[in-house]
Amino acid sequence: MENSDIIYGKNSVMEALIAGNREINKILISKNIHSDNKINKIKELAQERGIVFQFVAKEKFQPYAEFNHQGIIAQISPIKYYDLDEFLESREHTNSSLVILDGVEDSHNLGAIIRTCVCAGVDGIIIPSRRNVQVNSVVEKTSAGAINHIPIIKVNSLVNAVQTLKDSNWWIIATDASANDNYYDVKYDDMNFAIIMGAEHAGVSKSLLKASDFVVKIPMQNSFNSLNVSNALSAIIFETLRQKLVKTRK
């Protein structure tokens, strides 16, 4: 398979099989690992879908030694990135949500963000084609397979993307440590919204802050105030979900 990616680890391989939206060429399992529920599930799904799996000597995994592969890798077609127009036209959006990443550089952070977004029901993640980490093997692994459950939208310009969203009646919320409003002061339960999270060090860029409808902060309780970007997003995104669920219950 030309232009194929390697994914590794039990969860990554299992979730790719469950999602079933990518072509899997081959699964390699080390002869030295013990079968467990996940490995059995992987074999079962692979058989159903007619995908080759081979038991190989552990030496075959030498090239992947730097990864925590758990004795299993798969050769898979790269994820399909969406473009924004395609995403917007794909369905009616009512009280939908997007997360926009502006310069997130760490693969582990991107993986954790994808995982959180899927659990919280976010509808898509927008990343710029430059100056941001792309989806790689580490991202796939850290996302624990969540990558297969959410559209990743790649755009050339975040500023243009934000303008497109505003033209389509989406509200834009940027996060910034010096904001006046707290993230929970915004009412998220009756609009389509996109939340912009900034780079680990530099934060959200000025042009995007300027283009946003709201700028919010997380109120820090300590002079040590450096929250990891995936944990910051988790606090905000689950607050938006809380508001929606509490409203539905009423």
Place this chain on the structure above:
Amino acid sequence: MENSDIIYGKNSVMEALIAGNREINKILISKNIHSDNKINKIKELAQERGIVFQFVAKEKFQPYAEFNHQGIIAQISPIKYYDLDEFLESREHTNSSLVILDGVEDSHNLGAIIRTCVCAGVDGIIIPSRRNVQVNSVVEKTSAGAINHIPIIKVNSLVNAVQTLKDSNWWIIATDASANDNYYDVKYDDMNFAIIMGAEHAGVSKSLLKASDFVVKIPMQNSFNSLNVSNALSAIIFETLRQKLVKTRK
């Protein structure tokens, strides 16, 4: 310095100097790194406190190659663990909060949890002396120095610790995927409470679930429902903070 730890990375070293509650024997800086604001701040603080810093050839860092040391390490006294009685007697507790970790095994997760707890103003973190990752160099680095800003309380038995807390009028909230109540259904703004987070795979142990006053879940929006433990904690702990801050404002 006997029985000393190594910490590495600019933030870890800088935060240890700022906190000033641990004995630093020596700081080693690679001759090959460029000075920046953080390095300058480190030099300034070290000079003020009379701590030796040496510029060394990058070969000196060879033993630490597996770590993302950024060309700076420090030899430091181990963190001081608290015991629970000491923590409880150290001050009056009113609307205080604790996080209890039951079997968290991943160093990166513990580091991220410490960082989130400090930002959200949590008063302490309880870990068991066995079957849980302890504070090591990776935890220190991932916490970005936050470890110096919060008491880590080590106990032999979590069940006994929970009983001690209940006897001292603390409320215990455990998290479990099969709970009926959502985490935001609990009113956190008028009590001392401890939140129990479970192991990455096994969750909170049965004996602790049984001993808890509330068992809550995070409502998952997808069949893929595996949230990273530090991100799960972030959602819950910032909700407790939101409730407190909203109440104060009224």
